[in-house]
Amino acid sequence: MIMRTGLLAGAGMLAMLLPGGAVAQESVTINIASSHPTTNIWVWAMKNVFQPEVDRLLEERGNNYVVDWREAYGGTLYKFTDTRAAVRDGITDIGMVGTVWEGAAMPLQNVTYFTPFATTDHELLIDIFDRLTEELPELKAGWEDQNMVYLSSLITDSYDIYANFKITSLEDLANKRINAPGTSANWLQGTGATPVDGALTTYYTDIQTGVSQGTLSFASGILPARVYEVAPELTRVGVGSMYFGGVAANADFFEGLPEEVQEVIKEAGRTTSIRHGEYVTEQSAKAISEMEAAGLTVTELPDEEKRRWVEGLPNVVQPWLDANGEAAATVLKAYFAALRENGVEPLRAWDEGL
Numbered sequence: 001m002i003m004r005t006g007l008l009a010g011a012g013m014l015a016m017l018l019p020g021g022a023v024a025q026e027s028v029t030i031n032i033a034s035s036h037p038t039t040n041i042w043v044w045a046m047k048n049v050f051q052p053e054v055d056r057l058l059e060e061r062g063n064n065y066v067v068d069w070r071e072a073y074g075g076t077l078y079k080f081t082d083t084r085a086a087v088r089d090g091i092t093d094i095g096m097v098g099t100v101w102e103g104a105a106m107p108l109q110n111v112t113y114f115t116p117f118a119t120t121d122h123e124l125l126i127d128i129f130d131r132l133t134e135e136l137p138e139l140k141a142g143w144e145d146q147n148m149v150y151l152s153s154l155i156t157d158s159y160d161i162y163a164n165f166k167i168t169s170l171e172d173l174a175n176k177r178i179n180a181p182g183t184s185a186n187w188l189q190g191t192g193a194t195p196v197d198g199a200l201t202t203y204y205t206d207i208q209t210g211v212s213q214g215t216l217s218f219a220s221g222i223l224p225a226r227v228y229e230v231a232p233e234l235t236r237v238g239v240g241s242m243y244f245g246g247v248a249a250n251a252d253f254f255e256g257l258p259e260e261v262q263e264v265i266k267e268a269g270r271t272t273s274i275r276h277g278e279y280v281t282e283q284s285a286k287a288i289s290e291m292e293a294a295g296l297t298v299t300e301l302p303d304e305e306k307r308r309w310v311e312g313l314p315n316v317v318q319p320w321l322d323a324n325g326e327a328a329a330t331v332l333k334a335y336f337a338a339l340r341e342n343g344v345e346p347l348r349a350w351d352e353g354l
Contacts, residue, residue, distance in 0.1 A: 025064065027067075027068050028066070029068045030068070030094060031092045032093065032094045033071070033076075033077045034046060034072075034095055034096040035080040035082070036074065037074040037075075038074070040224070041221070041276070041280050042244065042276070043096060044276075045154070045247070045275060046272070049271065050247060050272040053267075054067055057267060061260060061264065072092065077091060080098060081101060083095060083097045083102075087146075087248050088147045088250070089147075089250075093253045093254075094151070094253075094265075097248050099142075100245060103183065106142045107328070108328060109139065109142050109245065111328070112125070112241075112243045112335075113186075114317040114320040115317055115332070115335070115336075115346070115348075116313070117348055118346040118350070119344045120158040120241055122277060122281070123280075123281060125241050125277075128338045128342075130270065132331070132338065133150050133153070133246075138330050148249065149249040151249060151266065152270070152272040153276070155244055155276070155277065156220070156244055157219055158238055158284075159184070159218050159239040160219075162203075163207075163213055163235070164214060164231050164232065165233060166233050166299070170191055170192065170305055170312075173188075174193070176194070177193070177194050178194070178212060178213065178215060179216065180196065182197075189314055190314065198211075198215070200221050203225060204226060207230040207231050216239065218284070219234075219283075220283040220284045223283075228295075229294075234288075234297065234298045235301050236301060247269060306347070313348070333351050336351040
């Protein structure tokens with residue numbers, strides 16, 4: 001990667017005195033991109049928190065540098081299947097990386113998707129993964145091995161079922177087709193439902209055309225996709241909030257930045273994590289309110305039915321542990337220890353016996 005820098009004053013030197021003794025700002029160009037639009041909860045944090053926070057911190061530190069942001073949001077540069085490669089290969093300098101789609105290349109980052117019913121507290125999840133990614137060599141290496149510098153955690157609010165039919169017991173799921181892409185298909189094992197692949201961008205049409213009859217998803221994603229129009233029955237089952245991925249920088253680009261800019265970018269990433277969690281809290285509550293006003297019916301799966309679901313699941317984490325060895329066991333133990341340290345007792349002890 002070639003560092004793209006230049007003086008706002010147009011001179012070729014990195015620093016020069018302007019009239020009055022002021023030092024010229026150095027302009028640093030940063031390409032920032034995502035596969036999703038800025039209305040998405042993850043990209044909102046990049047556009048509305050990360051970028052302005054970098055600008056603010058640079059100004060606070062003396063205005064030695066100014067960023068020329070080159071935005072490519074909404075999939076204009078790459079699609080959701082290419083988020084890791086786009087940052088790794090320097091197609092973008094900074095980008096959203098959906099590790100949920102990178103089970104082969106970054107398996108350890110997907111621990112939450114193999115441990116359903118652990119926690120619905122997405123703000124806690126952010127705090128845990130910001131810390132564990134810094135402390136655990138196994139998680140940190142997942143990013144460094146992909147030529148990326150980790151900046152900020154991205155999560156979802158809790159997964160529940162949005163469907164065109166009512167659910168009051170597990171029997172209601174029998175022979176139903178439910179959108180549950182990737183590892184989330186594991187969560188339906190033992191329920192009698194058939195998982196159907198898909199994404200937020202396909203759920204509406206899938207349900208409308210009968211490809212599926214509902215989806216496992218989260219409120220802050222369902223509202224902007226308007227899925228509630230074809231799936232007006234929300235059953236809160238509390239599968240849990242999930243660690244989705246992160247905002248990351250291409251390592252070659254990052255290492256070529258001035259030290260002050262590196263420090264600011266890292267600090268802005270930490271702030272973005274916190275604000276992202278708060279925003280998801282706001283948006284998930286707002287989403288439920290707006291969808292109810294539009295006709296969504298919200299019911300809670302009875303506790304006894306939820307227990308039947310959880311206890312009826314096979315050991316869905318074991319294949320992940322077998323495939324990824326001691327590193328996976330280390331991550332799982334650290335994750336569940338952090339949950340318990342914060343007063344959360346998962347509905348199933350997926351770390352039992354480790």
